[in-house]
Amino acid sequence: MMSAAACFLLFIGLVAVLGPPVLRRVTHGGLAPRLGVIAWSAAIAAVVLSWAMAALLVVVDLLRYRAPGESMLGACLARLQESIGGVDTAFEVAGVAAATAVVSITVWITGRLAVGLMRLRIRTHGHARRARLIGHQVRGVDAVVIDNAERVAYCAAGRPHAVVITTAALAALDDRQVQAVLAHERAHLAGHHAQILAVLRVLAASLPGMTLFTAGAVEVGRLLEMCADDRAARAHGSRALLSGLLALCAPAQVPDGALGAGNIALLDRAGRLASPPRRAEKVRVCLLSAAVVAMVTAAPLALAVLEVTGTMWCLPMAS
Template sequence: MSVASCLLLYSFVVAVLGPRLLARLTHAGLAPRLGLAAWLAAIGSVVASWAAAAVFLLAELLDDWNQPGRTVIGACFDALGAVASGRAGLLLQIGLLLLTALAAVALVVLVWRLGRSLLRARARTFEHARMARLAGRHVAGLDAVVLDAPERAAYCVAGRPHAIVVTSAAVAALDERHLDAVLAHERAHLAGRHHLLLAVTRGLATILPRIELFTTGAAEVARLLEMCADDAAARSHGSRTVLRALLALSGAAPIPTGALGATSVGVLARAERLAAPPQRADRVRARLLLTAVAVVVTVGPLLTGALAATGLAFCGSMAS
């Protein structure tokens, strides 16, 4: 089996089995950072496998161009050459040309849609940050822009510079300690560049909505990012303070698209996690499992390609 075929098979296995396994390991949020790393490693390994498979396939086709029949790829290419030249019939020739054109167009469209999605998200958040700074007011000692609004909301948006937005209703509903915890939560989002991770994962889920690894992964990444921000705020203000602030803002109006808000995703699961922190043994077990998964899916494409290449070289030497 060629390196390209092995990489495609590997990506298929990860795309099919990965979502259910990772969702089970990360659902409770025992180790959100490692859970996030595992999801991103799985998504990245599948995309990297596709790209590497395309490169290896092209290399194999070029290598077999003048040596048809030397490998399975060469035999297939020879047959495709017969179809492309019209020796197998005009209809098959036209069909192959149409299929090739459609595949090329599909690839270009996918790349273009992902790029457009990322650029639109960037433009939208930058514009919202700019408008928030213009429409809001600055309060002495408050590292945020205050918008006069009846809804309780707090969120951050990427921009130049970034902006943390808090409504006047949220300021009125929170005391100083709870407001500081909310702001620490939003600062953790910005410091970790969480908006970039969300933009990429949501972009992949948008352009490839039938692949569960991307759709489920985008939702789980968003939830784990909120848990990571909760932990960052809890380290300086305590879990109970973050929990009370979260509950005080729960049920508020939805935040703008592309923004990261304290109550935007998984409020109930996060509240339960803050109210009853997991036992140390459970955290250690989750960390070990997630570390193992992250390492496996990270080195998976390299190991798969290396094993396939070694097998091909061995078979080639035996044949000679």
């Protein structure tokens, strides 16, 4: 089991180091934003699940230890004991301490994630509720309208969800632009983008030293905006959406946890809408993204299968 745990940790290290630059290179242009989101999410999920598997294997191996030789860790301890003398109690204490450390780290990360998600959920649901209370309806506008001097349109997940647009934004946009911008926000809600970003942002806040998580939260945020752009552009045209987004590009405050139409990577998104990529280039990026997803998904699954079937070959223990 310790051999398998070491392989999972090695995989985590490789993905943590090589993942961000490779994923940025493949996905940053937004030629295939949905596959880009899947690629980043798959890499992050693979790292999280691999850590969980490594922690589980370490704990199980340590719990199996009763006397030297009963487990892989026990075999290592037996050799050390032969070389430095009988110190069974000290090694047992060290094993318990190691298991406690692994479990404590895992519980801490899980707790941070659960608390962060709960707090964010409370804030977004609360804002959606308040927006419906203070806002009003305008004929022909399928959204909650709030009196505000800032040009803003955003969505807030709740029960029910709320798509919000300010009176200043309505004054700055024509009818086609309004419909395109609101379609962008409804695309966020339909794709559960707020929930995806919430998980990634809480992970990044819990482990700020993990570049894969921090970069992933930023890049996935950009790509989700592009996904929503594509869906809105198919329904209302790229020109209406682009001009609407540019009209909302003035700095404005969007509530924490909400997704605003015009406040993330607007220049990159405008370039995509104004100059769609060539088909061959898009196909190339799709293939590269699919290859990344396949690799980061297959590796931990293969390790798990090898461990379950008892054919783990990675880092074999010397006899």
